[in-house]
Amino acid sequence: MPRYALLIEYNGAPFSGWQRQKQHPSVQQAVEEALRKLEPDCPGIGAAGRTDAGVHASGQVAHCDMTKEWDPFRLSEALNHHLKPAPVAILHAARVADDWHARFSAHERRYMFRLISRRAPLVHEAGKAWHINHPLDRDRMQAGADRLIGLHDFTTFRSTMCQADSPVKTLDEFRIEAHAIPYGTEYRFYLRARSFLHNQVRSFVGTLERVGAGSWTPQDVTTALEACDRAACGPVCPPQGLYLMGVGYADDPFASSATPT
Structure with missing residues (x-):
């Protein structure tokens, strides 16, 4: 077949x-x-x-x-x-x-999460981004994200329902961008790894939002990570805003076949 x-x-x-x-x-x-x-x-x-x-x-x-x-x-x-x-x-x-x-x-997965900070509710982006109504500090969030890059036991940041054999994973990239939009700011979280645990990305973003809002410090992210305890995780953000952006292969099956125009 x-x-x-x-x-x-x-x-x-x-x-x-x-x-x-x-x-x-x-x-x-x-x-x-x-x-x-x-x-x-x-x-x-x-x-x-x-x-x-x-x-x-x-x-x-x-x-x-x-x-x-x-x-x-x-x-x-x-x-x-x-x-x-x-x-x-x-x-x-x-x-x-x-x-x-x-x-x-596959040898890697790439995710992106969209978070929009503005006072007014979302209209066109409703259901496509997480909406909050308070400002965030991108640099503080990036400092927290940097502490998650590398090989770690991510027990804190995975769902209790996760079926993965091991919580030990390698996070290859975690980059946060801030883009000015009318009446607010859109934050984009880019993550890349061979594989992810259940709810790992949403646990990361929800925790880093607390860092950006000033409730947590970047050091608190390290403390939570090292606890290896789900109870140490920050809030888990909603699914709206999370996108599977791409999957990497040694030989990309889509690279060698052009789509007719």
Whole structure:
């Protein structure tokens, strides 16, 4: 069965998350149902990572096995037709080796979190960013984030429901940008690692928001990290604002196949 990699974008607001569930809509279900409009016996798909309810993606990657050979561009076009009106789009499709796996072939994941600070409620960005109404200090937050980079036991910053075998992970990058917007500031948190624990990014951002607001110091982040205790974590921020931006592979399946114009 020929295997294809799919580069997927979605708005996570109407979904219970990526993973298929019995009684709630999921992104995986939407893509699989579109695939079965093309091939009724198409098996389930595998993804690079699971995103929670309300989390978005601009670079999720999944793989699917088809019974016949498809032109990758035609496959993406057909899937996009059948995905309507769900807020899910196949940005690119590519033929890959039979043993290529969206999850196990990946060597890094990249996330971005959007936080908007302004007095007025969000209108156009509602559901797409975390809204707060007080100012933050970007430099203080970056100083706290710097203490999380590297190899650590991240027990403090993972959900008690996390199913990972070990809390020890390496965080390769944690960068925070501040951008002036009308009547406020948008803060963007960029993170990169081979893999992440459940709720790790949201735990980081919620904790650093307290640093930026002045309730915590950067040293408090180190103290929380070294406690290896979930109770030492700061608030966990809401899922709105979290985006899976991309997945890294030794051989990018989407780099060598240009999309027709």
